[in-house]
Amino acid sequence: MNLPQNQEHKVRVAAKTALATGVVELELASEDGSDLPVWEPGAHVDLILPSGTVRQYSLCGDPGYLSAYKVAVLLDEKGRGGSREVHEGLETGTVVTIRGPRNHFPLGEHESYLFIAGGIGITPMLAMARKVAAEGRNWRLIYGGRSLDTMAYLPEIKALKGGKVELVPADTKGIPDIKGAIENATGAHVYTCGPEPMLRVVEENTKALLGADFFHFERFGADPNAVPEDTDGDTAFEVELATTGKTLTVAADQKLIDVVRKVVPSVPFSCEQGYCGSCETGVLAGIPLHRDQLLTEDERACNDTMMICVGRSRSPKLVLDI
Numbered sequence: 016m017n018l019p020q021n022q023e024h025k026v027r028v029a030a031k032t033a034l035a036t037g038v039v040e041l042e043l044a045s046e047d048g049s050d051l052p053v054w055e056p057g058a059h060v061d062l063i064l065p066s067g068t069v070r071q072y073s074l075c076g077d078p079g080y081l082s083a084y085k086v087a088v089l090l091d092e093k094g095r096g097g098s099r100e101v102h103e104g105l106e107t108g109t110v111v112t113i114r115g116p117r118n119h120f121p122l123g124e125h126e127s128y129l130f131i132a133g134g135i136g137i138t139p140m141l142a143m144a145r146k147v148a149a150e151g152r153n154w155r156l157i158y159g160g161r162s163l164d165t166m167a168y169l170p171e172i173k174a175l176k177g178g179k180v181e182l183v184p185a186d187t188k189g190i191p192d193i194k195g196a197i198e199n200a201t202g203a204h205v206y207t208c209g210p211e212p213m214l215r216v217v218e219e220n221t222k223a224l225l226g227a228d229f230f231h232f233e234r235f236g237a238d239p240n241a242v243p244e245d246t247d248g249d250t251a252f253e254v255e256l257a258t259t260g261k262t263l264t265v266a267a268d269q270k271l272i273d274v275v276r277k278v279v280p281s282v283p284f285s286c287e288q289g290y291c292g293s294c295e296t297g298v299l300a301g302i303p304l305h306r307d308q309l310l311t312e313d314e315r316a317c318n319d320t321m322m323i324c325v326g327r328s329r330s331p332k333l334v335l336d337i
């Protein structure tokens with residue numbers, strides 16, 4: 016599979032640092048000392064843990080320093096175990112695999128920016144704010160969290176130049192005035208990452224007050240409000256795996272990724288719900304039926320890539336770059 020975002024790299028945990036209550040930072044250095052791939056703010060990697068669990072984490076270090084990546088991981092007590100494995104199972108020196116980076120949350124070129132982060136959602140925002148601060152652009156960051164001790168990267172944020180930072184720990188300051196901030200952000204593009212209720216408020220106000228084009232976001236998981244796809248009309252189609260030369264049939268009640276996996280067991284995947292991007296696959300021919308929550312309308316229209324965990328085919332046959 017030749018998508019660069021699907022390439023795997025062995026990395027060593029060069030440092031593991033407690034950043035805040037429940038948050039550790041991993042510095043992941045390439046095992047052979049070579050540079051890791053170039054990345055831009057908003058990018059994330061798949062972290063493939065020793066147990067085989069795959070989780071996505073935003074890159075939050077310095078994009079100019081490619082000897083190592085930095086990710087920050089919040090311990091999710093009620094999660095499925097990935098963050099616990101990071102917190103309790105990974106130590107300095109542990110070798111793990113990363114896949115990527117890929118970027119479904121790119122930072123556009125704008126006159127001014129309003130960044131709104133909730134909790135561990137600060138990680139992509141930090142990389143973005145660092146970039147626009149270095150470029151001398153107009154920016155403002157609103158960063159909410161449960162309390163100051165749970166909020167990662169406060170020293171790094173305070174060191175950023177030029178913009179305006181508003182820290183809103185809920186225990187002493189309540190919740191951020193998101194509507195007010197957006198009302199005063201005329202012309203600014205809004206970038207946000209954080210818990211679902213916060214994203215909803217940012218989305219509603221940005222679209223109402225600034226316009227849909229000004230709203231840019233990344234969520235932690237699947238959209239809980241997404242309307243379930245109507246699969247009643249699904250039909251069978253053929254899929255050719257270009258690098259193997261094999262053509263397979265995907266029955267109406269089969270998932271494309273399950274059929275592909277029978278021939279290529281190593282095909283990458285994680286969420287299997289169309290939001291993480293791990294299974295993104297190049298399309299060489301045919302018209303995909305997109306059902307993911309990642310690709311933009313423009314990206315969908317290109318028909319050159321798809322998430323095979325949820326996507327199917329509009330044409331009788333798809334040729335995938337696998």
Ligand code: FES
Nearest residue numbers: 285287292294324
């Ligand atoms: S496995 Fe997550 S988008 Fe397909």
